[in-house]
Amino acid sequence: MNYIRYLLFNILDISYYFVKGLKRYVYTNSYSNIRILIYHDIKTKKQIKLFKNQILSLSKDYEFITPDEFENGFKNIKTKKDKLLLTFDDGFKSNRKLADQVLNEFDIKALFFIISDFIGVEKQTLNYTKIINNIYPDGPKKNELSLPMDYDDIRYLISKGHVIGCHTSSHKMLSKITSIGDLKNQIILSKDKLESNFNIKIKHFAFPFGTFDSINQSSIKLLDNNFDFIYTGFRGNNKKAAKLNYRDAVNPEMSFIRLKSFLIGNADFLYKRKFNILKSYLN
Numbered sequence: 001m002n003y004i005r006y007l008l009f010n011i012l013d014i015s016y017y018f019v020k021g022l023k024r025y026v027y028t029n030s031y032s033n034i035r036i037l038i039y040h041d042i043k044t045k046k047q048i049k050l051f052k053n054q055i056l057s058l059s060k061d062y063e064f065i066t067p068d069e070f071e072n073g074f075k076n077i078k079t080k081k082d083k084l085l086l087t088f089d090d091g092f093k094s095n096r097k098l099a100d101q102v103l104n105e106f107d108i109k110a111l112f113f114i115i116s117d118f119i120g121v122e123k124q125t126l127n128y129t130k131i132i133n134n135i136y137p138d139g140p141k142k143n144e145l146s147l148p149m150d151y152d153d154i155r156y157l158i159s160k161g162h163v164i165g166c167h168t169s170s171h172k173m174l175s176k177i178t179s180i181g182d183l184k185n186q187i188i189l190s191k192d193k194l195e196s197n198f199n200i201k202i203k204h205f206a207f208p209f210g211t212f213d214s215i216n217q218s219s220i221k222l223l224d225n226n227f228d229f230i231y232t233g234f235r236g237n238n239k240k241a242a243k244l245n246y247r248d249a250v251n252p253e254m255s256f257i258r259l260k261s262f263l264i265g266n267a268d269f270l271y272k273r274k275f276n277i278l279k280s281y282l283n
Helices: 002-026 045-058 067-071 094-103 126-135 151-159 180-198 217-226 256-263 272-280
Strands: 034-039 062-064 082-090 111-114 163-166 204-206 229-231
Touching: 045 094, 045 256, 082 094, 094 151, 111 151, 111 204, 151 163, 151 180, 163 180, 180 217, 217 229
Parallel strands: 034 082, 062 082, 082 111, 111 163, 163 204, 204 229
Antiparallel strands: none
């Protein structure tokens, strides 16, 4: 299985050059594509340096847009350069550090999806253990035991023009919740808590894990009624203003060729059918 995975990824990398050349001659795009990137916990000096190098490399071919521009339908404006929107899931302490050291330097505004009951939680508490195990269902590795941002960290991000989104109360997999009360707690009460504590309007929701199996029709409908934008973990282009959005999971250690191969759409066909099924659940 590992060999097959290795082989498929190498085919994906090689195909980047072919598809890029093909699109240059036969593919015309009336509108810019918008790819939304998902990052998580970027905390070591090496990871931050690699992330910065990724941003520098991507800025040659892409233009970074703000969450506000995305909200206002910027993705329907004709433009020559494709667009990127950065998002960060889970609300780890490293997000504040990354904003200080990289995002602010390049004047990039990002969208941070926060687990509302994780804010300011200390290690070695029952709440921390519960939520970190929800984030890493197979058990967190030692280097994954990171602290979350506190309230001041999130207020700092807001003050710098970044946008806060909702990522449930405690990172439960929504498709496994059978109680409507628990589902509302994860979705609606989490939103209410963020809005009350930070005096902001929450329009964006990214469901935990972002896979087809981690969401279902009842939770999609509840999200549809309470948020303007819903974010998956399905790779794809966001060409038109829509409630349900594609996102590309990436990390600083990913090679530039593989990253750009994903962004050019070489793996999008794997996600299209299931994305359309979720889309059909919308009210």
